């Protein structure tokens with residue numbers, strides 16, 4: 001929807017007022033009314049819109065829609081203040097985002113047994129980012145994503161691609177362990193994922209690999225099976241935030257199985273390897289001698 005300069009100024013002024021009150025986070029309610037043809041066309045012309053074929057768009061269940069219900073290209077994207085605004089150095093930007101997160105109690109997971117926040121780890125200038133679902137027990141204990149058995153497998157997968165774990169960036173959709181490793185709730189994802197979006201905009205990866213159905217469906221807003229989601233590229237722009245680098249506005253996103261799933265069903269490793277080979281080709285990585293073990 002196009003906003004008049006006057007309305008934009010009024011909104012900017014209102015947001016500045018909220019900022020003075022210490023309110024920094026804004027979320028738009030899902031739009032329930034049907035869009036007019038004109039506004040739908042305007043949405044499709046938005047450069048931040050994820051490039052999804054119309055036939056792939058399916059209604060998501062309320063829980064699965066999670067973070068992607070946040071705005072894409074709304075006025076808040078431009079006006080919501082961020083502490084890392086104007087900071088082009090990814091190391092500094094990530095530090096500011098982490099400081100902003102603080103000892104976060106923004107959602108109920110803060111009080112449901114988490115030991116610590118698991119922010120993300122790796123090279124702040126990484127070309128390749130892996131995004132999983134949520135921390136588990138080992139991650140909660142150590143404060144680092146993917147450090148348990150599934151983490152070991154992910155490290156092996158990264159090595160099989162000819163990279164070291166330190167050369168990529170690894171994060172999750174949410175940053176606190178849900179009790180009993182349950183699937184994150186929609187509102188938890190909505191509350192937490194803006195920080196992930198800011199991390200992505202700061203790191204500016206060339207390629208993002210979504211690990212598992214929850215990460216893929218949340219990032220892409222597509223409620224589909226893994227077999228349909230895998231094996232293709234998506235254009236992904238972080239929701240509600242723009243990079244400080246005008247030359248970067250999106251990453252290519254691929255979907256593969258979560259390492260925890262591969263531990264349960266090792267026969268799927270071959271399929272995962274195909275996904276990783278697709279990523280390697282995109283990044284110009286040399287194929288290693290042998291596949292994932």
Ligand code: SF4
Pocket residue numbers: 101104105106107108109110117174175176188191192
């Ligand atoms: S999951 Fe995210 S939003 Fe919820 S308390 Fe943890 S860091 Fe905060």
